[in-house]
Amino acid sequence: MKDNIFTELYNKLLGFFRQAEEEESTKDVACNRLRVVLMQDRTNLTPQLLEKMRGELVELLSKYLEMDKDALELNLEQEGEQMALMLSIPVIRAKDETEIEKALAEEEAKKMAEKNAEEDEAAEETETEEELEEEDLNAEEDAAEADADVESENETLNKDNPKKFPNKEICGDCRECEFSDDIECEKKIPSKKTAKK
Amino acid sequence: MSGRVIVITSGKGGVGKTTASANIGTALAKAGNKVVMIDTDIGLRNLDLLLGLENRIVYTIVDVVEERCKLKQALVKDKKNPNLCLLAAAQTRDKSAVTEEQLKDICEKLKKDYDFILVDCPAGIEQGFQNAVAGATEAIVVTTPEMSAVRDADRIIGLLEAKEEIESYRLLLNRVRPNLIKSKDMMSVEDVVEILSADLIGIIPEDTGIITSTNKGEPIVNDEKSLAGRAYTNVAKRIMGEEVEFMNLEEETSVVAKVKKFFKGLMVKEK
């Protein structure tokens, strides 16, 4: 009898302690939130940038895996001195070889097309410059014709390549460099003014 | 003589920089060091109050840099301890009244006559912080175990690490409440140290005695019975290079842990 009461009490107490242990304490919540926010503070990786990274990773991995894209989780975690990028993806199934090859071939083709378009554009740009230089010497009518030529060429080019404003596309978040030659940007496409120098 | 210049800083305001400066300075002086404290919180001076020197200030740091007095004239000696003196901040000016160069210069001059120059830094990461840090080679980063204070401490540590002149920095964890840590409602010392991955110089408990000692204008280190006072004395010892064990504020009061242990022991017997 005595034993029973005692065991009951003991179990109750143990249950109480267990519950307290299992429930996430507010200080654990604080620690976890802090770790995440410090990671962002230290790396300058904003939630927006992490989201962009997530999107790009989904695109990359979709070539090989069929997965639950919305459930892909991307987190920065600190493990001692080391910072780690934790990626968790629920995989629905791995794609088979032919599918992967197809995806890769498609991508390759897309890349080639883009590259060609870029080359054309670059070539055209130097052409335009030459034309513009000639323009100074030649009659004004000729110049007007040449301009019209360039414009129509540009139009056909833009049909293949949706990137209508290549400078803006490539230079996503530093618009300033488009407007100023003083700002250095590694992704900057030389403007005509600097290209001539 | 070439004294050590230590800046006491935090990022977040109100976490206990000035209280720490007053107590560490007093403890260092009591141990026989020649100590000068500089209040760089121009416009919001408080160090004079905590030391009970507010009525004896004639010249301030701004008077020194604007050459209305000599540096020595502006140093106010402590009532009890002739080893300790204060260079007060001006109350009617702002942080731009003194430049980094000028503070560096003052620290260089004081180094010749003092063992320790403690610089009480204003809150924030702006010019006031830059000024305070300018002459220092060591730093004490004060924080409480609260998220916002820890986050700001991390920011300050980042800035200190980028400064070549700062050779070392250590963490002072203030207002620790063992009861809250026990109930897992406050980050523990280990948590904060791990998150900031910084070395610890001291742990100061939350202590109402800090408030009463401020009322009297007498640093709590003068009260040898108080827990916070002893903790500050230990900080001063560690600064002087002594190895002093950290007080375990949690252990003594851990009744719950004992009860649990008792029941666990019984469970083993039952089986």
Ligand SMILES: Nc1ncnc2c1ncn2[C@@H]1O[C@H](COP(=O)(O)OP(=O)(O)OP(=O)(O)O)[C@@H](O)[C@H]1O
């Ligand atoms: N260990 C402690 N226990 C209880 N109260 C404390 C403790 N440390 C500091 N305080 C109280 O916290 C308040 C702020 O302290 P203090 O002025 O030293 O902070 P500070 O970091 O210098 O502030 P500021 O950023 O405004 O300069 C004061 O009222 C002080 O009494």
Ligand SMILES: [Mg+2]
């Ligand atoms: Mg202060």
